[in-house]
Amino acid sequence: MKRYCVLLAGIILLSQYSSTHDGTLLLKYRSDVDGVQSHNDAVANLINTAVADHFPTSGSCRIDPNNKSITVQNLRFHCSQKQLQRIFLNLTPRSLPSGSLRGYTILGHEKHHDGLIGLVWHGKTFNYPNGGGRGVVTNNVVHVFELLRASIFPSIAPMDGRKAFEIDYRGDILSFLMVDYLRNVHPNLYLGYFAFRAFNKVPIGYFLLESD
Numbered sequence: 001m002k003r004y005c006v007l008l009a010g011i012i013l014l015s016q017y018s019s020t021h022d023g024t025l026l027l028k029y030r031s032d033v034d035g036v037q038s039h040n041d042a043v044a045n046l047i048n049t050a051v052a053d054h055f056p057t058s059g060s061c062r063i064d065p066n067n068k069s070i071t072v073q074n075l076r077f078h079c080s081q082k083q084l085q086r087i088f089l090n091l092t093p094r095s096l097p098s099g100s101l102r103g104y105t106i107l108g109h110e111k112h113h114d115g116l117i118g119l120v121w122h123g124k125t126f127n128y129p130n131g132g133g134r135g136v137v138t139n140n141v142v143h144v145f146e147l148l149r150a151s152i153f154p155s156i157a158p159m160d161g162r163k164a165f166e167i168d169y170r171g172d173i174l175s176f177l178m179v180d181y182l183r184n185v186h187p188n189l190y191l192g193y194f195a196f197r198a199f200n201k202v203p204i205g206y207f208l209l210e211s212d
Helices: 002-018 021-054 068-077 081-089 115-120
Strands: 099-106 121-127 135-141 145-157 162-168 178-186 189-196 205-210
Touching (some): 021 081, 068 099, 068 189, 068 205, 081 189, 081 205, 115 121
Antiparallel strands (some): 121 135, 135 145, 145 162, 162 178, 178 189, 189 205
């Protein structure tokens, strides 16, 4: 009986709280979080199914909607270049990257290292001095230098004619022939490919960018 009374009192208090402004915000937040999580799960399931359909032996080349670290490890060490392309084709650009993001080049599951590029390139830094949807990008080289300046803005990936974030290097004397395209895997994780501007439908390679 005592437990029943305590439970009843708790229900009454909760109902009174949820009727207030703060309570409404709390319930809305919970609903939003559940909605985002459901969306992430659905997107991940669609992508994993698409990869499995085209690559029946894909194994661990999967996106984990609930664990970014596992997703990073899977994409870095268990996916071939063609599998990464299939994943990229099923992603969408959801939020522009901001601040300093760690970077990993991906050479395919046959290579368990980041190659020569991985020894010197460690990520990108994104700033938006004028606000809006266009920003400035630099590349972190050997953990010391911010080089290879570029612009980032919403655009179209020539690989499939769908929306992506484009990183345009045409103003940089060292990398003006290059271009990158990014899409979200998780809110703070991006899969991208880099290519020569003249052959921008054909990736030279893929990379990941992540923030905490």
